[in-house]
Amino acid sequence: MADPPKFDKKSRYTEGRGTAGAFEGETVTRRRLMEGGAQLAGLVAVSAFALPALGFALGPIFEDTIPTRWQDVGPEGDFNDESYVARVINIVPEVGDPGKTTVYVRRFNRERDTTVEGQEPQPYVAISTRCAHVGCPVRYIQASQKFVCPCHGGVYGFQGEVEGGPPVRPLDRFYTRVAAGRVEIGDRFSLNSHFERFSPRDPSNHLDGLWQYIYPSRPTT
Amino acid sequence: MKLLRPSPPRPGRDRGNGRDGQGVGPPTKPTAKEQAVEGAASAIGWLDERTGASPILRFLLYRKTPYTNWYYTLGSATLFAFLSQAVTGVFLAMYYEPDPTRAYESASHITNEVFLGEFVRGMHKWGSTVMIILIFLHMGRTFFFGAYKYPRELNWIIGVVLLVLVLMMGLTGYLLPFDQRSFWATVVAVNLNASGPIVGPYLADFLRAGAEFGPTTISRFYALHMLLIPGLIIALIGAHLYLVVKLGTTAPPWLKAEKKDLLKEEV
Numbered sequence: 283m284a285d286p287p288k289f290d291k292k293s294r295y296t297e298g299r300g301t302a303g304a305f306e307g308e309t310v311t312r313r314r315l316m317e318g319g320a321q322l323a324g325l326v327a328v329s330a331f332a333l334p335a336l337g338f339a340l341g342p343i344f345e346d347t348i349p350t351r352w353q354d355v356g357p358e359g360d361f362n363d364e365s366y367v368a369r370v371i372n373i374v375p376e377v378g379d380p381g382k383t384t385v386y387v388r389r390f391n392r393e394r395d396t397t398v399e400g401q402e403p404q405p406y407v408a409i410s411t412r413c414a415h416v417g418c419p420v421r422y423i424q425a426s427q428k429f430v431c432p433c434h435g436g437v438y439g440f441q442g443e444v445e446g447g448p449p450v451r452p453l454d455r456f457y458t459r460v461a462a463g464r465v466e467i468g469d470r471f472s473l474n475s476h477f478e479r480f481s482p483r484d485p486s487n488h489l490d491g492l493w494q495y496i497y498p499s500r501p502t503t
Numbered sequence: 504m505k506l507l508r509p510s511p512p513r514p515g516r517d518r519g520n521g522r523d524g525q526g527v528g529p530p531t532k533p534t535a536k537e538q539a540v541e542g543a544a545s546a547i548g549w550l551d552e553r554t555g556a557s558p559i560l561r562f563l564l565y566r567k568t569p570y571t572n573w574y575y576t577l578g579s580a581t582l583f584a585f586l587s588q589a590v591t592g593v594f595l596a597m598y599y600e601p602d603p604t605r606a607y608e609s610a611s612h613i614t615n616e617v618f619l620g621e622f623v624r625g626m627h628k629w630g631s632t633v634m635i636i637l638i639f640l641h642m643g644r645t646f647f648f649g650a651y652k653y654p655r656e657l658n659w660i661i662g663v664v665l666l667v668l669v670l671m672m673g674l675t676g677y678l679l680p681f682d683q684r685s686f687w688a689t690v691v692a693v694n695l696n697a698s699g700p701i702v703g704p705y706l707a708d709f710l711r712a713g714a715e716f717g718p719t720t721i722s723r724f725y726a727l728h729m730l731l732i733p734g735l736i737i738a739l740i741g742a743h744l745y746l747v748v749k750l751g752t753t754a755p756p757w758l759k760a761e762k763k764d765l766l767k768e769e770v
Contacts, residue, residue: 339709340709342708342709342711342712342713342717342719343705343708343709345713347712347713347714347715347717348713348714348715373715374715374716374717374718376603376717376718377603377604377716377717377718378603378604380603380686380716381603381715381716381717416690416691416694416695416698417690417691417693417694418687418690418691419687433691482714483704484694484697484698484703484704484707485694485697486694486695486697486698486703487697487698487703487704496700496701497697497700497701497703497704498701498704500704500705500708500714502708502713502714503714
């Protein structure tokens with residue numbers, strides 16, 4: 283009486299495991315290979331539409347959406363170094379009125395303005411009206427020389443530094459230059475409480491100390 | 504037509520009443536009512552034979568329910584509010600233009616010029632508030648009746664996700680009228696998103712499609728508001744209702760106390 287053939291269930295080879303119709307030296311059954319292949323093909327097909335679609339939706343996060351445009355706000359004679367003059371610039375020209383914003387412009391004041399070592403001061407101070415709390419439009423009040431936000435009571439001093447309320451950093455500014463006797467306004471930048479310049483951050487983002495890494499600069503700005 | 508022909512005699516039932524010796528007569532023509540009933544029954548039978556729907560419907564609708572009260576209708580009320588939002592929203596989309604230069608005009612065109620426009624827009628606007636109130640009442644009922652406990656925890660979790668999705672509907676829909684209030688409220692809301700550490704600024708960029716409120720921000724909010732989030736809500740409402748049917752309705756907490764008294768009496 284012949285012994286029944288012995289199979290090792292843990293064998294590396296399908297033949298050794300006793301799979302019917304196994305080839306010599308085969309380690310994966312054909313059925314299993316087909317299953318895996320079909321699932322892989324499905325995965326490739328789903329990724330082929332899902333990944334580009336996701337990239338399409340997320341794309342704007344990774345591109346610079348605000349190109350540099352220098353905007354003329356008037357001759358140098360319109361501005362002084364003791365009070366602000368309101369001017370309207372167009373940040374996003376394609377959207378009509380929502381793309382416009384007010385900036386408060388004055389000449390750099392050698393005595394009153396804080397300077398930062400290693401940073402050339404801008405010839406004109408152009409302060410953004412976007413509150414550093416959550417972005418409501420602030421208004422400059424000449425009598426008290428303060429910027430006041432109507433939404434949650436943020437108060438800023440003459441240089442845009444926080445004097446009260448919830449804002450987390452001074453008001454943003456814009457780069458300025460003088461071309462042919464006229465003042466031009468360029469890109470936005472943000473300041474920490476020591477008036478050090480940073481790439482523009484959203485309102486509500488702190489910038490002092492380690493906060494600048496918790497609210498990183500983004501490719502969009 | 505087959506329906507209008509007299510039905511063949513059933514076995515054991517003779518034609519005519521057979522009392523006066525006229526046992527076998529010509530077949531009687533069914534009345535119009537009998538024909539209608541038979542027609543409806545055969546149409547339903549046709550569907551049922553091909554879909555197997557009747558056991559599913561029996562499982563869905565003929566469930567054993569404990570003693571309930573009016574608070575148990577809050578879930579259906581929320582579902583009704585959602586359906587109302589879906590229907591009015593689809594029709595508002597026929598007139599609304601998600602473009603920063605046209606959004607306000609098209610919204611005021613709906614209110615002032617389109618027939619019943621003010622009514623439909625009003626239903627959508629006030630319906631959104633009603634829906635959120637109903638959700639919180641439904642959630643309160645579930646909480647105070649202890650209906651979130653084993654084995655219904657997953658349904659509570661799905662409900663919370665639905666609540667978040669509905670709040671996202673509120674946020675994305677608020678921008679669409681594109682008046683001063685909705686614009687600045689959305690600016691503030693997006694900046695609140697930006698206040699989250701590390702991912703916050705990127706999330707705000709995603710919502711605005713850039714660093715500033717741009718030409719595609721409003722169409723982005725529109726797509727989220729009427730395609731992506733409603734799709735997720737419909738899918739999760741399906742899961743929510745499936746679990747309600749599968750797990751059954753909880754009895755109100757005070758019923759248990761009554762039962763205990765009954766048990767004591769038996770002893």
